[in-house]
Amino acid sequence: xxxxxxxxxxxxxxxxxxxxxxxxxxxxxxxxxxxxxxxxxxxxxxxxxxxxxxxxxxxxxxxxxxxxxxxxxxxxxxxxxxxxxxxxxxxxxxxxxxxxxxxxxxxxxxxxxxxxxxxxxxxxxxxxxxxxxxxxxxxxxxxxxxxxxxxxxxxxxxxxxxxxxxxxxxxxxxxxxxxxxxxxxxxxxxxxxxxxxxxxxxxxxxxxxxxxxxxxxxxxxxxxxxxxxxxxxxxxxxxxxxxxxxxxxxxxxxxxxxxxxxxxxxxxxxxxxxxxxxxxxxxxxxxxxxxxxxxxxxxxxxxxxxxxxxxxxxxxxxxxxxxxxx
Numbered sequence: 001x002x003x004x005x006x007x008x009x010x011x012x013x014x015x016x017x018x019x020x021x022x023x024x025x026x027x028x029x030x031x032x033x034x035x036x037x038x039x040x041x042x043x044x045x046x047x048x049x050x051x052x053x054x055x056x057x058x059x060x061x062x063x064x065x066x067x068x069x070x071x072x073x074x075x076x077x078x079x080x081x082x083x084x085x086x087x088x089x090x091x092x093x094x095x096x097x098x099x100x101x102x103x104x105x106x107x108x109x110x111x112x113x114x115x116x117x118x119x120x121x122x123x124x125x126x127x128x129x130x131x132x133x134x135x136x137x138x139x140x141x142x143x144x145x146x147x148x149x150x151x152x153x154x155x156x157x158x159x160x161x162x163x164x165x166x167x168x169x170x171x172x173x174x175x176x177x178x179x180x181x182x183x184x185x186x187x188x189x190x191x192x193x194x195x196x197x198x199x200x201x202x203x204x205x206x207x208x209x210x211x212x213x214x215x216x217x218x219x220x221x222x223x224x225x226x227x228x229x230x231x232x233x234x235x236x237x238x239x240x241x242x243x244x245x246x247x248x249x250x251x252x253x254x255x256x257x258x259x260x261x262x263x264x265x266x267x268x269x270x271x272x273x274x275x276x277x278x279x280x281x282x283x284x285x286x287x288x289x290x291x292x293x294x295x296x297x298x299x300x301x302x303x304x305x306x307x308x309x310x311x312x313x314x315x316x317x318x319x320x321x322x323x324x325x326x
Contacts, residue, residue: 133172
């Protein structure tokens with residue numbers, strides 16, 4: 001079987017591609033900093049797996065997310081720890097390539113152990129390898145072209161493949177070229193890949209493209225390599241204007257909203273956590289579920305935790321049951 005054939009087979013076998021309700025969590029660095037009191041060097045959470053209290057906090061966060069989802073009949077894509085566990089960020093905090101590979105693998109094992117506890121036919125548990133941009137997603141300076149991005153991100157993707165991750169989730173991407181390179185790298189290694197864009201106010205990426213343009217450009221350059229696309233690290237009131245009509249929205253497969261409507265850079269400078277109103281956020285996501293009944297992944301990003309996931313999965317689940325009953 002070729003890598004391309006394996007990529008297609010793996011994509012088809014993802015439960016969210018077969019109508020399963022799923023959730024996921026990201027951006028929990030805000031919780032680790034403002035609630036648990038950790039100082040994250042360069043926003044790198046992955047090294048906390050080496051810290052006894054850090055590991056306990058990561059486990060507690062993920063358990064609450066999983067249990068909230070399972071209570072409402074949702075499966076979980078367990079991921080997030082590896083967002084900045086790539087070469088450039090690892091080197092900034094003193095990790096060799098070998099050390100980085102080792103901690104990436106241990107992170108996948110961490111999620112796999114939790115997934116095994118809760119996996120069931122009704123609430124499938126996946127393990128994802130999250131990859132963040134090579135640079136800063138919010139203070140975008142020089143971004144890699146597609147060839148550079150393919151080479152750079154191939155290292156982490158290969159590690160995730162060897163570790164047995166179910167899929168690659170590229171979160172908070174602001175550059176179309178970088179998304180193209182990463183998608184090509186995942187496809188060449190037979191790994192399903194999800195591209196999640198960071199959409200600024202006004203409904204555009206940092207490069208100026210709107211969502212329709214960005215998705216169309218990546219699909220055209222990669223022969224539709226991504227399994228689906230997502231939006232993360234922004235609030236529904238901020239990204240909903242970007243959801244203009246058209247067939248392109250069928251390529252959207254999920255949303256991971258922030259808990260509150262505020263620029264992410266501002267959120268990171270507050271010195272405290274803004275977690276908003278979980279019930280209100282759940283209602284906003286339920287409204288989107290009515291508009292986009294094909295979307296199956298309903299997660300959360302900065303400021304969210306098990307409370308928000310509980311409300312999102314409860315209210316989205318109710319909407320989806322009502323739609324099926326019609």
